[in-house]
Amino acid sequence: MKKTTLLLLCLFTSTFLLAQSPPLKGITITGKVVDANSNQPLEYATVVLKNTKTQKITGGITDDKGLFKVQTSKGTYQISVEFISFKTINFPVQEILANKKLGIIKLKEDASSLDEVVVIAEKSTVDIRLDKKIYNVGKDMTVKGGTASDVLDNVPSVDVDPEGVVSLRGSENVRILIDGKPSALVGLSGADALKQLPSDAIERVEVITSPSARYDSEGTAGILNIILRKGKASGFNGSVNVTVGDPKNYQTAVNLNLRTEKINVFTNLGYSDNGSPGVYDSDVTYLSNGAIDSVRIENRDNDRSRKGFNANFGLEYYLNKKSSITGTIFVRDSDGKNISYNNISSFDNANTNLYNSTRIQDEGETDETLQFSLNYVNNFNENGHKLTLDWQHSASKENESAIITDINPETNATNELSIDNLVQADYVLPIGKNAQFEAGYRGSFQDLTSDYLVIAPNLDPAYNPSNNLEFTQNVNAFYTQFGSKINKFSYLLGIRTEITNIDIKLLNTNENYNKKYTDFFPTVNFGYELTENQSFTLGYSKRLRRPHSRYLNPFESRESEVIFSKGNVNLDPTYTNSFDLGYLNKFGKVTLNSSIYYQHSTNNIARVNSQETRFVNGKETNVLVRQPINLASEERAGFEFTANYNASKKVRFSGSFNFYQFETEGEYTYNVTDLNTNAVTPVTQNFDTKNNSWFTRFDAKITLPWDIQSQTRIFYRGPKDDAQSDVKGILSANLAFSKDILKDKATLVLNVSDLFNTRKYQVTGYAPSRENPTNITDQTFQRRMRQVSLNFTYRFNQNKNQKERKSGGNREDEGGDEF
Template sequence: MKNILKTVLLGVLLLTGHFLIAQERKTVTGTIIDATDQEALAYATVVITERSGTRVTGVTTDENGNFEVSTTVEEFFIEISFMGYLSKTIKDFEIGTTIDLGKVALSPDSEALDEVVITRERSTVEFKLDKRVYHVGSDISSTGAGALDVLNNVPSVNVSIEGEIKLRGNSGVQILINGKPSVLASEESKALGTITADMIESVEVITNPSAKYEAEGTSGIINIILKKEEKKGFNGSVSANTGTPDNHSIGVSLNRRTENFNFFTQFGAGYASLPWDNESINRNLTDDTEVHSNGTEYRNEAFFNITLGTDYYINDYNTLTLSGAFTYEKEDLPSQTTLGFYDAGDALISEYLRAENTSAKNPEYQYDLQYKKQFRNNEDHVLLFSTLGSFFGKEQSSEFTNTPTVGSETDPDQRTATDFYQRDFVFKLDYTNPFSEQFTLETGALYEINNVGNDYAVFNQENGEWVPDAGLTNNFEYKQKVLGIYGTGAYEGERFGVKLGLRLENTNLNTLLTDTNEENQQDYTNLFPSIHTSYKLNDNYSLQLGYTRRVSRPELWDLNPFFNIRNNYNIRRGNPNLQPQFADSYEITSIFIFEKASLNSSIYHLYTTDVMERVSTFEDNVNVTTPMNIGTNRKTGLEINGKYTPVRAITLSGDFNYGFFQRKGDYQEQNFDFSGDQWSFRVNSKFKLAADFDLELTTNYQSGYPTVQGDVSGFAFADVGVRKRLWNGKAVINLGVRDVFSSRIWESNVYQDDFSVYNFSQRGRFFTLGISYSFGKGDAMTYSGNSF
């Protein structure tokens, strides 16, 4: 099968090279100068735009104000802009193979400068044929925040207090970093929260991914694009943050751009503490006894990280990029949990304090090598090869001490030792050929290798000695290989566009418990088609339709039958026999764009089979949660996103999502058929105040919803931030408060005939203060913690 796939890929790549239709290219040249002093304007923007208003291509001027840009479009005009200057549009010129505009003078405009600064600091959303791009601005509430906080501000995305990411209320989301799988986005490493807001350029939300993307993720794909400055000369930024609970960091970002090289580096260090309040009640309904657990957990983390990379521009058409990153984290995870045992008359019969002392060392590194070839006929005619390697390790030890406070009965003291590693390798080949202004062909292949090991040991104290617990000790090995090839063809005219694609993937998965020799092997091949269409009724209104088929494969912690024993009465286990779930996604979207407002709405339907669902079982008052494949889920929903700018100083934006779902399935002779709904909304308000102050307010609400065994409660929370800009934005001071009313909670119930379980978690209020300063041609940006 693999040889067949490779042969098909080679044939497709060779075939696409014959589809190029030669067109006459027109080259536009000129020099941009200041109308006042006639000095050259370096880094001004020159854009070629079709008569219909569609932007075709663009460049920036060099240090002498010169530019050269080419296009095959027959009718176009030229837009020239620069920060602090009035933009100029040139429509009258003689069409030929070479168009020399000579010297073009731009006039200064102080009001325009203020407006550009505001726009640059605010997040915006851009709509494309098969995705939405959320350009991350310097939102005040993101000061001192990580990627999870940024994602929680992105339309359609919700992040739970435990860090679970959902898209339109659905789990099964594939997280990519710069378009590729990464250990940073894996559930095992918990490293996604260490990417900081200032490192993120944009977030792509792809609810119906085309066949170009890996088929993983039944709910869609979230692609986080990290920043990489490429301004000529030497640029940099220095920043420092502090906060409560502890969130202290310093960071430096540097960039040096020459004619042939772009060097970039970021490094920083800091300390953070994340408290977490938890409460649970296990009720045995056969004898009316209860177990109550409540306490506070901490994740205290000291860290250091550095990123190094370079782009080598071999010539105008070939670029080689090499980057690497290293992070070292030292964790201290103390916790104290009180466990109380109650009889049928609600009388406390015994209680003890379970204290945890956990320490861990986490080395993380990754490297990325990429070769990009652009062809002479079109800058979008590209061959791209990339390889990514990454490693995450965890050496962790824990000690649990039980001290009786009521009565004398306790569970034994325990120790654990964990040796965990994850090695990932990704090889990608992508070829894009826009063989005319309207038609584009894409093809490529991916080969991904995931190799994970988790050596986990538990020891119980018996008669003063530490004795291994054979039932909880084992070495779990996880190996997965995915080979895929794809092809897409797209037509995009002035009003109508369509994109068709097909992806073929083969998955080979092997898990092994080495101590007990329990093995699970899975090998399957699937086809994943995709269809996207768009129709532009006029300049203000357009429609998009899409269909894709997706898969969510079980991850390590879904399969690993062993988990931590922080609370022996609430345990999460994996299921080595868990199967992947598949989904068919349908969507129609309308987009309205007005002078001061934009509005888009989507009606979607998601049909999922072999749904992976966490199911609770109960024995001896212990709640064990295990993922299972349970039936099907049909979800139909409505999503609305909008933005309104009544005046230049005020921007209002929001999004609303409502979904109705129907579940069908059985497990161990228990019927799980039920239906329910789920909805959420977010409103963001930004105000420009006097003296270069900005104010930002964000409110969120997520409704409750039923689950296969109970329900999850709803909650609301709010964030607020204030910013002061100094020296025309070269320095910025931010003050932010996340979860102002300490109301962001996670609360769930399980209701069964013979038992019930209640769980509650809360993070609480966070205060952050940050200051940053830029030099060279860089912009002030806040480094807010641990990141790659």
């Protein structure tokens, strides 16, 4: 056992160093390693070359397609190919004097060897690919016991603000997929749903900033593809994960997997009981002819709690060696509660107190999701010729209710139900050795109903936000693309057509709206390998942003007595042309990935603040109304780089930096009615602005004495200004320690999130405009305080760093995009 472990350690160390070293002059040995049972490529398989004369050992490892290329000198070699839990293949000793192709090498499983191997190749936290960045969750201690929102917040190029809004390269219009497809797991409210998905259920996150035609055109900033865990190891194995934390954070997760020759059964079960205290402070200064007229101060303490259960059950059945069918069922049920105490005070221009009140809001929310999916894959041959078919049906129900105690008591309730269906087909045809043709269809169909009811005795009927909405959106998409590689140059050209049909019914007012549009979305991706360790990429894509149902619903929802939000039924899609130039360089122990990007958007959707005068508590009061509008255009340009430095086996550093500049043009005109004279005054707001912002993160992993692993992460987002607001910078830090116990079958992780309790959102807003404001709002928002948690993970019949094999199921991250 010890000899085997030592040999594997030596082999891994030597091959890893060889993979990082400059290429040798001489001959090249190539091939592809696949699973003999499923014909799926085996990534990180080890190829060992032993010179029988000098006894020198060289070699390499396979990439994500199972391909390897080893450069060495002429000589007589003993060649072997190895992969964890598979039987090693040894080639006869042979003299190699010229380039040699070993072809497709099929490895067979060896389940009995699982318990004999301890040292396994460890993947880095971030894998840099030519077309994407892949963030591997398993190695990140700072998200243990967290949620999908925490995972995304630690991904390079991605930021999650304290309200849970996800942005990519500074843009909030990012498409979030689950296993390459739209999913009910993202939920009706997006940000809140991500907080309910435990981090332990996520295997990796793919950041795709220049998507090819096979992807949805939705998301002008790009795509975040969340890949869930699906065990592929032979036999029965799994893990149990338990977390306790303060503020209240109790979680448990169970991952189980059973694989035989004909079936693979996998499941993820999770339960959480979390509390999240937070604060929200707001000071509104009302101006009259530039002088202070009055001030309204709100100090709100929030006490949030949520209990939730989620389960994912899957069965993959191998019809034969080339085809399989997979069925999965996902269930989520959560119950949330939020009690807020809002102390409100109002003062006149002489600082005389006008009135005080305490607004108590007791909210309850239930979320239920049920999703079924089927996937069929047929690999016609071993060269990548395949057909995949997908069907997915989901139902998501979200019910919210609130009882508000104030001078004017109020009760409101929201009931939403969304039925979503997806049908998809993808066909891949390799042409020759270095070319590939793809074509496919995707149909996504959504039916959503929303019922919002407000009961308040003193509510002005003219501004009663109660409404009932029916929203239907059907999108039929067709795509085709062709890619090829010519020596060091590769390209991928594609075109996607999407036919959108949207129906909106406002049942309260008997109004119907219909929107139909057909769009074409070309994509172009080029790649050039300057050397084995240096490459350039250039990508272009046209993308769009469709307004979702809440952005289109013209009825108001009330955030407070003086702050309202509503949609805009006249919103049109935003169209964006994106360009991305990337450079990848691996030298020694350093990997550097950098890019320059530019985006030009028309009909840009932006949320604006307008001011109206209404009676609040019997007093004529200026209120703030927020709604989305189409502005003329927006230009966004920036650069980013990500660096990984493996100083030694015990010290690893990584960091990223993103700087971007944005320029917006457009104006918005609305009418203000005087309550006393009913005179209507048009107000025009100019949104022409040009500004910049940046964010950076630094990550250090250091092995301490007694094999304690430590991880420190520091994040800073710079200040950001636009036509109506100033947002201050945010600094936060996470710290974690990990220790393997019970003969490496279990791991303890101590995690401190937001170490200095500084993750607060601070913004100053100007309405109707920065130049001529009639009210200035200063807000401070902190959704979650510093949290300390302890996580325990126990693994059975599997090793800590065991490499899972890829499923034969359909994933959008496979195939095509590597040209």
